[in-house]
Amino acid sequence: MTVDRGRIEAAVSEILAAIGDDPGREGLVDTPRRVGELLAELYAGTGLDPADALGTTFAAGEASAVGRAGAAGTAGAPGTAGAAGASAGRADAQPAGPVLIRDIAFRSVCEHHLLPFEGVAHVAYLPGEQVAGLGGVVRVVESAASRPQLQERLTDDIADALQRGLGARGVLVVLDARHGCVTARGPRQTGSTTLTLAARGELADPAARAELTALIAAPRRPIEGGLPASDSTTPHAGMTTGAGPATGAETGEGP
Numbered sequence: 001m002t003v004d005r006g007r008i009e010a011a012v013s014e015i016l017a018a019i020g021d022d023p024g025r026e027g028l029v030d031t032p033r034r035v036g037e038l039l040a041e042l043y044a045g046t047g048l049d050p051a052d053a054l055g056t057t058f059a060a061g062e063a064s065a066v067g068r069a070g071a072a073g074t075a076g077a078p079g080t081a082g083a084a085g086a087s088a089g090r091a092d093a094q095p096a097g098p099v100l101i102r103d104i105a106f107r108s109v110c111e112h113h114l115l116p117f118e119g120v121a122h123v124a125y126l127p128g129e130q131v132a133g134l135g136g137v138v139r140v141v142e143s144a145a146s147r148p149q150l151q152e153r154l155t156d157d158i159a160d161a162l163q164r165g166l167g168a169r170g171v172l173v174v175l176d177a178r179h180g181c182v183t184a185r186g187p188r189q190t191g192s193t194t195l196t197l198a199a200r201g202e203l204a205d206p207a208a209r210a211e212l213t214a215l216i217a218a219p220r221r222p223i224e225g226g227l228p229a230s231d232s233t234t235p236h237a238g239m240t241t242g243a244g245p246a247t248g249a250e251t252g253e254g255p
Contacts, residue, residue: 005037016032041146098124115179125203128166144161175195
């Protein structure tokens with residue numbers, strides 16, 4: 001959907017006049033144009049399906065084979081051929097472990113007062129037939145957030161888009177955000193944040209998602225070498241997180 005900047009500019013001029021100010025004075029003369037540009041960015045996702053933002057996806061077996069190829073090469077001598085053969089024989093296997101990306105920064109606009117809310121998203125899924133590049137998951141969050149929203153609905157929109165777009169066996173989305181309508185008006189609770197959670201498929205069971213929720217809550221260390229790391233929790237061997245070097249399948253880039 002294309003934002004009609006002309007209508008926005010006219011409306012902003014009218015609002016400025018309605019509050020008793022002069023939209024033609026020096027400090028405000030360009031404000032309608034600036035607001036039009038701002039809203040075109042904030043609402044760029046209106047009417048779009050967030051699942052389309054996934055971009056290129058990969059067959060689960062293909063993505064698994066990428067990771068196994070490196071392991072086979074290092075463990076091959078003197079049995080390299082046997083290791084490579086075993087890896088190739090499993091190329092169509094689905095990865096059993098979840099994919100978790102923590103601390104995806106996002107911003108959106110509350111549809112009740114048109115004030116911003118911003119925070120971080122933690123997104124996990126259990127791959128089915130397809131896996132996404134890590135950047136694709138981030139783009140889903142951005143697309144779903146770039147429209148008038150409620151945090152509760154935004155959480156559901158992200159979860160539904162990933163399940164629909166990937167055929168995921170399970171999805172978990174947790175949002176932690178600070179709202180302008182709480183910090184800037186009414187009670188003005190500047191230190192409060194809102195947590196929402198959406199779970200789909202196998203991860204709808206609290207016991208099944210317990211490890212993921214523990215990883216989401218795990219302390220973070222300062223960034224080292226450009227990559228964040230958790231303080232005391234190491235993912236199990238079957239898990240992919242957003243904290244390590246990415247392969248081409250993880251980033252959405254082709255071979």
